[in-house]
Amino acid sequence: MDAILRISGRCGEGVILAGEILTLAAARSGLEVFSVKDYPAEMKGGLCTFQLRLGDQSLVSQGDRPDLLLAFNEQAYQEHGHQVPDGGLLVYDQDVFRVEDERLRAFGIALTTIAQREINFLPGRNILAAGVIGGLLSLEYGKIEEVVRHALRRKVEEVVAKNVQALASGYQQGLELRPQVGLPAFQPHPDQERLILTGNQAIAMGALAAGCRFYSGYPITPATEIMERLAEDLPKLGGDLVQTEDEIAALAMALGASFAGKKAMTATSGPGLSLMTELLDLASMAEIPVVIVDVQRAGPSTGLPTKTEQSDLNHLLYGGHGEAPRIVIAPTTVEDAFYQTIRAFNLAEKYQMPVYLVSDQHLSQRMQTVPKLDLSRFPVVNRELAPEGDGKYQRYELTSSGISPMSVPGREHGIYVATGLEHDLSGHPNYEPEMHRAMTAKRFRKLAQASKELDGARAYGPHQALVGVLGWGSTEGAVREAADRALREGLPVAVLYPEALNPLPERAIRDFAARVKRVLVPEVNYTGQLAQLLRAKYGLEAERLNKSEGTPFTPVEIYQKIKEVAGDEHARRYPQEPAGLQKRP
Amino acid sequence: MSTPVATHRNPLAYKSDLKPVWCPGCGDYGVLSSLYQAFSRKDVAPEEVVIVAGIGCSGRLPGYVHAYGFHGVHGRTLPIATGVKLANPSLTVFAVGGDGDGLAIGGGHIPHAARRNVDITYLMLDNSIYAQTKGQSSPTTSLDWETTSMPYGTIEDPLNPIAMAIAYGVTFVARGYAARSQQLVELIMRAMDHKGFSFIHIISPCVTHHDTYKEMAAKVMDIPAGHDPSDKVAAFRLAQEEERVPLGVFYQVQRPAFHERLEEIRHKAAPDGPVTVEDLLSRFK
Numbered sequence: 001m002d003a004i005l006r007i008s009g010r011c012g013e014g015v016i017l018a019g020e021i022l023t024l025a026a027a028r029s030g031l032e033v034f035s036v037k038d039y040p041a042e043m044k045g046g047l048c049t050f051q052l053r054l055g056d057q058s059l060v061s062q063g064d065r066p067d068l069l070l071a072f073n074e075q076a077y078q079e080h081g082h083q084v085p086d087g088g089l090l091v092y093d094q095d096v097f098r099v100e101d102e103r104l105r106a107f108g109i110a111l112t113t114i115a116q117r118e119i120n121f122l123p124g125r126n127i128l129a130a131g132v133i134g135g136l137l138s139l140e141y142g143k144i145e146e147v148v149r150h151a152l153r154r155k156v157e158e159v160v161a162k163n164v165q166a167l168a169s170g171y172q173q174g175l176e177l178r179p180q181v182g183l184p185a186f187q188p189h190p191d192q193e194r195l196i197l198t199g200n201q202a203i204a205m206g207a208l209a210a211g212c213r214f215y216s217g218y219p220i221t222p223a224t225e226i227m228e229r230l231a232e233d234l235p236k237l238g239g240d241l242v243q244t245e246d247e248i249a250a251l252a253m254a255l256g257a258s259f260a261g262k263k264a265m266t267a268t269s270g271p272g273l274s275l276m277t278e279l280l281d282l283a284s285m286a287e288i289p290v291v292i293v294d295v296q297r298a299g300p301s302t303g304l305p306t307k308t309e310q311s312d313l314n315h316l317l318y319g320g321h322g323e324a325p326r327i328v329i330a331p332t333t334v335e336d337a338f339y340q341t342i343r344a345f346n347l348a349e350k351y352q353m354p355v356y357l358v359s360d361q362h363l364s365q366r367m368q369t370v371p372k373l374d375l376s377r378f379p380v381v382n383r384e385l386a387p388e389g390d391g392k393y394q395r396y397e398l399t400s401s402g403i404s405p406m407s408v409p410g411r412e413h414g415i416y417v418a419t420g421l422e423h424d425l426s427g428h429p430n431y432e433p434e435m436h437r438a439m440t441a442k443r444f445r446k447l448a449q450a451s452k453e454l455d456g457a458r459a460y461g462p463h464q465a466l467v468g469v470l471g472w473g474s475t476e477g478a479v480r481e482a483a484d485r486a487l488r489e490g491l492p493v494a495v496l497y498p499e500a501l502n503p504l505p506e507r508a509i510r511d512f513a514a515r516v517k518r519v520l521v522p523e524v525n526y527t528g529q530l531a532q533l534l535r536a537k538y539g540l541e542a543e544r545l546n547k548s549e550g551t552p553f554t555p556v557e558i559y560q561k562i563k564e565v566a567g568d569e570h571a572r573r574y575p576q577e578p579a580g581l582q583k584r585p
Numbered sequence: 586m587s588t589p590v591a592t593h594r595n596p597l598a599y600k601s602d603l604k605p606v607w608c609p610g611c612g613d614y615g616v617l618s619s620l621y622q623a624f625s626r627k628d629v630a631p632e633e634v635v636i637v638a639g640i641g642c643s644g645r646l647p648g649y650v651h652a653y654g655f656h657g658v659h660g661r662t663l664p665i666a667t668g669v670k671l672a673n674p675s676l677t678v679f680a681v682g683g684d685g686d687g688l689a690i691g692g693g694h695i696p697h698a699a700r701r702n703v704d705i706t707y708l709m710l711d712n713s714i715y716a717q718t719k720g721q722s723s724p725t726t727s728l729d730w731e732t733t734s735m736p737y738g739t740i741e742d743p744l745n746p747i748a749m750a751i752a753y754g755v756t757f758v759a760r761g762y763a764a765r766s767q768q769l770v771e772l773i774m775r776a777m778d779h780k781g782f783s784f785i786h787i788i789s790p791c792v793t794h795h796d797t798y799k800e801m802a803a804k805v806m807d808i809p810a811g812h813d814p815s816d817k818v819a820a821f822r823l824a825q826e827e828e829r830v831p832l833g834v835f836y837q838v839q840r841p842a843f844h845e846r847l848e849e850i851r852h853k854a855a856p857d858g859p860v861t862v863e864d865l866l867s868r869f870k
Contacts, residue, residue, distance in 0.1 A: 259668070
């Protein structure tokens with residue numbers, strides 16, 4: 001059982017903070033949560049919306065339509081009210097606007113008056129609203145207050161006291177209203193080990209767990225929180241963080257640090273990714289391990305900085321001059337973001353090449369409860385260093401795996417010059433035809449080697465299916481939820497998420513394509529970049545579902561497309577029978 | 586410094602087995618040999634030296650030194666060198682590049698290396714031309730000079746690297762001349778001793794595309810003995826000299842180096858010593 005709550009208001013009114021407080025309080029009360037935020041790039045004005053889904057069982061997506069909308073103003077109601085199903089709940093600030101909506105069960109609360117007159121602190125209106133929802137859900141009051149106090153820990157005591165007063169007042173209102181509103185009563189499962197964090201926090205923590213001790217980066221939405229988390233935490237582990245003058249310097253500095261022996265990372269989003277591209281080639285050519293996080297946002301150029309999209313795939317796979325092997329992996333959930341970040345470092349170190357870790361706004365800025373994180377799941381891998389001896393060291397020695405043991409400054413017998421020029425085995429510049437051929441092959445051999453351990457894919461659903469959904473990245477939750485619904489209705493749907501986007505797990509994909517009737521590739525982009533790749537590489541003609549609106553897929557959007565594809569396929573095969581309900585022979 | 590001269594490594598110990606690709610008479614040879622001599626006199630272990638270079642004729646320099654090197658991309662020597670130094674502060678780190686590398690494509694990095702006072706030495710080998718691409722105007726090409734990219738004469742005023750460095754707050758600012766090796770050796774040694782970001786603007790003429798040896802022979806002068814390098818205004822005034830090219834140390838002050846500030850941050854962040862990843866994860870419960 002779960003419920004979806006949506007809070008919407010003018011940006012600057014603290015809607016996001018109210019949502020985050022409730023998310024944390026619900027998680028600490030033993031509930032499962034999944035929350036997303038939708039906000040414009042401007043600091044003030046416009047509409048900010050927070051959606052919190054909570055329940056007593058594991059949640060894999062933000063869900064579809066809200067069961068309850070809390071509207072701070074009329075615009076919020078106009079924008080979101082129609083998405084609440086018939087008989088759903090509307091809670092609104094009756095001091096700001098009046099609603100006559102027979103379709104919904106509406107409850108006006110004097111949020112403004114209470115904040116202004118009773119508490120004498122209008123800015124506490126958002127905390128008051130959080131209190132109302134906390135009361136409606138009958139969350140443990142102490143947990144909410146604890147979260148509020150922590151969120152406001154840098155404010156003066158007077159401000160904290162006023163906010164706590166607002167919270168208590170709102171909570172009381174909510175409790176009193178609860179019997180009429182009738183939100184479900186959840187069964188909390190207190191789990192001491194369960195965590196609640198965002199995708200960006202999971203990436204930062206994964207980096208620390210992987211042994212990252214150097215980060216250089218430039219602020220950019222929606223990746224900045226990775227830098228902010230690490231700015232606080234890296235020094236605690238003896239590491240360093242530098243806020244650089246631009247993204248070019250960010251990757252350059254990370255490469256310098258990695259060359260000198262530290263595990264290094266940078267994180268960025270679209271425009272910064274473009275700036276880093278020349279240095280990506282250098283990392284590939286000079287064979288320097290580095291992890292580059294791309295938190296995708298919507299559109300080319302400045303685009304929609306706070307919105308989500310999966311439109312950097314082509315850039316990640318092909319961006320750059322010349323032919324520069326790189327590994328591309330895309331975590332799908334907050335939990336996965338933690339593990340895949342560790343893995344990204346392991347791959348970078350082992351294969352001495354740049355690894356792109358691809359997230360997006362939807363994954364990076366969502367908050368999700370995750371089970372205990374297991375630090376031993378991906379044991380940390382370090383680069384292979386050449387033995388210290390008297391023999392002549394050859395940095396770019398040709399080996400069958402393509403991997404040449406590294407050296408780091410300070411080692412007496414490993415002196416070499418890392419270079420972006422084509423070079424011979426020692427690293428000396430060399431433009432001979434045979435050398436360029438041999439060195440290019442060596443660099444690509446590492447990718448072939450890596451494909452042996454990246455040959456898997458996460459499969460879900462029956463082995464044989466009518467529709468096979470093949471996706472990447474942050475869509476996995478919505479896809480699984482849609483597939484579950486279809487499966488419950490007897491429609492055989494299977495799901496596949498490759499472990500890496502480069503190298504792609506060819507066998508797993510071909511095998512999947514062979515055991516489903518139709519492949520559906522849903523992508524939050526316009527051109528269907530993965531679908532194009534699958535056609536180019538494997539001749540796979542897939543159905544496509546594309547969305548370029550800056551918002552993530554909802555489960556129902558995927559579900560409807562699955563039904564459509566299944567219906568077409570079914571109608572083609574069994575023209576007389578209704579679609580979707582028959583078991584395949 | 587206290588080691589007896591007799592036990593110092595020979596300058597040839599720092600010479601690699603690669604033959605330079607520079608034209609005979611190139612100023613860069615003078616810089617390279619001054620570097621060997623400075624290393625020898627400082628007796629620094631080759632494996633403790635990292636030379637980061639950009640793109641252009643001078644970018645080839647690390648290959649000719651028996652030391653660690655990083656020949657990166659055009660204009661990014663300073664951030665790469667910063668990363669190297671921060672990853673291992675015990676290393677002696679140099680950034681080497683030309684006037685195009687440092688003042689055109691990479692010009693945005695100098696103020697930030699200066700703000701950080703990162704403990705590296707930046708050698709800017711200035712030939713006032715894009716030589717490797719065969720003779721286009723650079724940020725220090727004199728006005729009216731005819732080049733392949735500005736055949737009717739250069740129409741952009743040249744930059745003043747010394748004045749820029751002083752304005753940015755670089756803590757050691759000097760100028761040397763490739764043809765005055767002994768002075769350059771001294772300057773490099775002083776820059777290596779300087780704790781913080783040291784910048785040496787080195788006039789390194791290009792015999793092929795922009796031969797300024799004759800012009801420079803008439804223009805160079807030693808900075809007067811009475812100049813006080815801690816006097817920023819005096820240093821700035823000296824940097825405005827247009828008829829002559831002063832050589833020596835313009836400016837020097839002491840500030841904490843970047844790695845020292847980062848070290849302080851670590852103590853601030855974890856006053857009781859490093860914590861574990863498990864500790865950090867438990868905050869998300």
